[in-house]
Amino acid sequence: xxxxxxxASDLDVSEISLGSWLTYGAGVDDSKGRACVxxxxxxxxxxxxxxxxxxxxxxxxxxxxxxxxxxRDSYVLATKLFFPMTETDKGLxxxxxxxxxxxxxxxxxxxxxxxxxxxxxxxxxxxxxxxxALGEAVKSGKxxxxxxxxxxxENIRAALAIPGAARFVSSQPQYSILYRRPEKEVFPLCAANxxxxxxxxxxxxxxxxxxxxxxxxxxxxxxxxxxxxxxFMGRWINDAVLSKVDRLRPIAEKAGLSLPKLALxxxxxxxxxxxxxxxxxxxxxxxxxxxxxxxVLAPDVVAAVDAAVA
Ligand SMILES: NC(=O)c1ccc[n+]([C@@H]2O[C@H](COP(=O)([O-])OP(=O)(O)OC[C@H]3O[C@@H](n4cnc5c(N)ncnc54)[C@H](OP(=O)(O)O)[C@@H]3O)[C@@H](O)[C@H]2O)c1
Numbered sequence: 001x002x003x004x005x006x007x008a009s010d011l012d013v014s015e016i017s018l019g020s021w022l023t024y025g026a027g028v029d030d031s032k033g034r035a036c037v038x039x040x041x042x043x044x045x046x047x048x049x050x051x052x053x054x055x056x057x058x059x060x061x062x063x064x065x066x067x068x069x070x071x072r073d074s075y076v077l078a079t080k081l082f083f084p085m086t087e088t089d090k091g092l093x094x095x096x097x098x099x100x101x102x103x104x105x106x107x108x109x110x111x112x113x114x115x116x117x118x119x120x121x122x123x124x125x126x127x128x129x130x131x132x133a134l135g136e137a138v139k140s141g142k143x144x145x146x147x148x149x150x151x152x153x154e155n156i157r158a159a160l161a162i163p164g165a166a167r168f169v170s171s172q173p174q175y176s177i178l179y180r181r182p183e184k185e186v187f188p189l190c191a192a193n194x195x196x197x198x199x200x201x202x203x204x205x206x207x208x209x210x211x212x213x214x215x216x217x218x219x220x221x222x223x224x225x226x227x228x229x230x231x232f233m234g235r236w237i238n239d240a241v242l243s244k245v246d247r248l249r250p251i252a253e254k255a256g257l258s259l260p261k262l263a264l265x266x267x268x269x270x271x272x273x274x275x276x277x278x279x280x281x282x283x284x285x286x287x288x289x290x291x292x293x294x295x296v297l298a299p300d301v302v303a304a305v306d307a308a309v310a
Pocket of ligand 1: 018019020021022023049050119149150172199200201202203204205206207209211221222223224260277278279280281282284285286288289
């Protein structure tokens with residue numbers, strides 16, 4: 001496993017990290033989840049991403065149990081807040097940042113997270129209040145560094161312009177062969193300001209592994225077939241997207257790579273990307289995906305991928 005510095009922080013994070021959306025504490029049973037966490041450590045993954053909203057606290061609770069007994073400085077732990085935990089507990093106000101951070105720490109069974117992220121931008125709270133409260137969280141030692149997810153370039157610029165505000169070191173956008181929007185503005189803006197990208201759904205929720213085929217039902221053991229986990233896959237399971245994946249198959253084969261490795265190495269070709277956050281329902285997937293770290297795609301392979309999905 002290779003490691004990259006996360007923006008202007010002092011954190012060295014594994015190129016492949018383990019996420020917990022839909023899976024742990026929710027769609028994947030605890031014994032499989034624990035096997036995935038063990039496989040991650042075995043493969044050198046040191047970076048784990050979660051959120052208070054995943055399973056409405058259940059993913060953090062699972063990680064609290066699964067990480068118990070591991071040395072706290074042997075991994076980098078990231079969580080988030082914003083989405084409603086109850087009808088009234090939501091957003092990025094000072095009160096919510098204090099309350100949700102304490103609740104996350106209790107579920108995660110730790111006194112600090114390495115990275116505390118705003119899961120989305122909050123239009124209802126003055127940005128100054130949010131930044132001040134994040135600064136407080138850092139000063140208290142409960143959060144070592146701060147980040148955001150899916151903020152627009154305007155949101156990012158506004159935060160950077162607040163005098164004396166705590167520094168963001170990470171941005172968490174969706175980014176994959178199938179979804180390239182942040183390349184244009186978010187990547188360069190962040191790179192110029194010490195903010196690294198930790199990208200989500202780098203495998204398009206599994207579509208880029210090649211397991212879904214045009215005209216065939218999704219495999220029974222896949223996310224798309226799962227009533228608990230498949231609800232967000234609509235945009236990916238259709239003939240247009242699956243045709244693109246079909247065009248990637250021979251490219252991967254010619255390069256001597258599996259499709260998941262091609263997709264992850266493609267994401268990691270960008271120096272702005274500090275880590276690709278994968279999901280996994282089985283330990284074998286963790287091992288396979290972790291092995292993408294260190295693969296450098298030749299320029300003709302990158303060009304062929306670009307052409308296949310253009
Ligand atoms: N900030 C945000 O708004 C946001 C949003 C979404 C996600 N995230 C973060 O990003 C993480 C990753 O998202 P994601 O789970 O959508 O990522 P992904 O890596 O694109 O998809 C993961 C899923 O693909 C399948 N898979 C993974 N590796 C495979 C392999 N080698 N072979 C075959 N199938 C494989 C597994 O599903 P099955 O085995 O069930 O098919 C797995 O659960 C999340 O856990 C979360 O931490 C953040």
